[in-house]
Amino acid sequence: MELPVIDLAPYLEISSTKSIDSNLKNICSEVSRTLRETGALLVKDPRCSVEDNDRFLNMMEKYFNMPDDFKCLQERPHLHYQVGVTPEGVEIPRSLVDEEMQEKLKAVPQELRPATPKGPDRKWRYMWRIGPRPSNTRFKELNSEPVIPDGFPEWKETMDSWGYKMISAVEAVAEMAAIGFGLEKDAFTSLMRQGPHLLAPTGSDLGRHGQEGTVFAGYHYDLNFLTIHGRSRFPGLSIWLRNGQKVEVKVPVGCLLVQTGKQIEWLTGGDCIAGMHEVVVTSRTTDAIKLASEQNRSLWRVSSTLFAHIASDAILNPLGHFADSSLASKYPPISAGEFVEQELAVINLKGK
Template sequence: MPDAAMDLPVVDLAPYIEISTKNDGGFLPIEVRDLCLQVSRSLRETGALLVKDPRCSTEDNDRFLDMMERYFEMPDEFKRKQERPELHYQVGVTPEGVEVPRSLIDSFLQQKIKMMSPDSQPSIPTRKDPKWRYMWRVGSRPKSTRFKELNAEPVIPEGFPEWKETMDSWGSKMISSIEVAAEMAAVGFNLPKDSFTSLMKQGPHLLGPTGSNLQRHGFEGTVFAGYHYDLNFLTIHGRSRFPGLNIWLRNGQKVEVKVPVGCLLIQSGKQLEWLTGGECLAGMHEVVVTDRTLNSIEIARQQNHSLWRVSSTLFAHIASDVVLQPLGHFAEAPNASRYPALYAGEYVEQELSAINLKGSKTVHLG
């Protein structure tokens, strides 16, 4: 079992937000610079960070979760109308049984798991992920791009008049949190403050909530999302109503996530790893039904609440046509040569193919 406590700092973004609205970032008070160092240190040493953003309220998250629970409770044949496999499932719904857990196909990860201590090992999935996911683009799209499938128009299900406003509102608020954290990380890394955010402009950012049917799959040990990293720049999670997310810190420690009320969890993705020449490693994580999940299922049953576990997750990306390569002094990092220059969109397509979301590769599993 993972450790009960999550030893991650909670960084209040408010002081940086307040300062940045008053000036162009030329001068930062020492206490704000210390917060920036805390952000960069946490991403480098643990791959994760808890933040508090006064612009992202618990009410916003609850409104989003309420709507997504109603959507995932709809019949499968209704949800499949929003399926877009020809667009690599990068907009609309991805049904359960489509996405392949990285740990089932990646021999490097499999070796890594074997070398872990038994109490740090992830749960090993035996099939494709039994979770649904909805992908919703957040923000403006580029007028021209080499990667049209990664920048397609959003899909809106019928019968949800509040859909677009709810998705855009919550998505844009979480993107704003990511942008502030990215600026603070850049300052902490002794880079120009817009080093990351300038590359994020018109990126294919995705609000990507998952829906896991606990009525059908709510048995201890069920793996909804097998051990994996995220292919994007930074991932941000609001609170879910059911526990089950485990993350691995850089030291190999397995930690059960407990996001405090009013906080958001940020994890480093593979694009950040690329831009820092491997100084920040992409955070590994999984979603599994635990004994705490079972307790929450029982409480939800007693209170007649939804038994769909919805994640409040947003994937922030580097723009598809930007060339990924180590930035500034990170070009001199010891492992920088492992991160050759390539388009962000090209990298994303390679990853999507590997996990069975891009049609050029079919993976047959149970």
């Protein structure tokens, strides 16, 4: 199946006014329905251009191509790797350590089952905070100062420019989803203010790990609210729909991919669940590697991922009419920061 593409432009034109006509309400319903059924959505945002994405990817390819000992200067394990670089071989995929998830996967037909990771993820990641942070928070290490690598004078401007544009796109999707779910327009965005949003590009070295079947990101869900990605230069991302169907994602040029995380599942009382996904080298990836080699292009697969979060000190619990749902009791109140720390500990990013 192909995911629908939602053009955000009509909504952006009227979003500052009070009135939303029936046509836009229908589009908002399409946004919430698609997120509920598939855990993913393709959007077009006139503020996020192909040139912006390319500029960002070019810089990150150059960074990930640097020697490992240079990159490790930007490593901050004592801050739960929530700023700076996470080397490959650190993050453990959820499906490797979550016994409940492993049991569920045994019931999945073989052809729909995710790849089985052999160990930690073979991907590097860089965490860059986007947006203002709270001056007073119980979760200091989730809101730390950024790390800038030497020799990249364009770093801050490139990261901030692309990051803020993607946050703006997520906020528009969050407002449209809220309307579609029958909540107030700012039900989600009011909780996102001063959240520990992270621009978190991953780098996977296809020159070293380009064999079909290599797992770069084992089967997992995202612990944040909504995740948004620009288009990668190499395919490999697969998602699982709510009905269990596996879909290899194809992001059209000029589009962004939005995925549901665990925090939106909490806020909707399980009505919209966190989308499961993996990144694995497929035959389409190896075709793209061959072409890139012939064209003498970088063989680093960079994803321009941004994790949009609920503010650390805000409370996660089912909102509005979702509080009355039969599943609401599975989502007891918890501060978003505490929830994030619990999740990071499971996947080996919180340290001891």
